[in-house]
Amino acid sequence: NAGVTQTPKFQVLKTGQSMTLQCAQDMNHEYMSWYRQDPGMGLRLIHYSVGAGITDQGEVPNGYNVSRSTTEDFPLRLLSAAPSQTSVYFCASSYSTANEKLFFGSGTQLSVL
């Protein structure tokens, strides 16, 4: 198993550009989530999904969209990037709920100029 795979590892955007961060898992996990990590602020939940076709907002959802068309994939979309979205983004999954071991991807370092 590859586990949780995130692409790209690094990305630089200009303000106003759009992009999609990809996340895929091959463990048949129902629960998937996106976090952003900023210095001194820990990991903050952006969006999460408890199964295909079901998504919901976390602590900091503004400026981000998600969809879950399959169990395996959970992409994160930035529609109009802003400098405040400069961060490290982690995708994480678990078998069924957030109350179990989360498996994290390797992260995407995003810079918005």
Added chain:
Amino acid sequence: GENVEQHPSTLSVQEGDSAVIKCTYSDSASNYFPWYKQELGKRPQLIIDIRSNVGEKKDQRIAVTLNKTAKHFSLHITETQPEDSAVYFCAASKGFQKLVFGTGTRLLVSP
């Protein structure tokens, strides 16, 4: 919503000493408390977790204690080693959908 505070933000110890990291949570309904370790440039990884029906849990050199009345839980690392140097995050969850993390503690173990 749930709020998790973590202290200290940095902790320096000598190899062989013990290290203690403390977290408090705001929602008395929270029932799941994991700890994650993140080495420099790596992804967070679960090292230990505890549920609200248990007061203490140990795994070799690490242990977690939970005080539901005071709404705080702590990570204890004994006989620290240089490879314990990392950022440690506590987290809390009251349901099955949202896990809220603390702001992290950078632990430095000096030889």
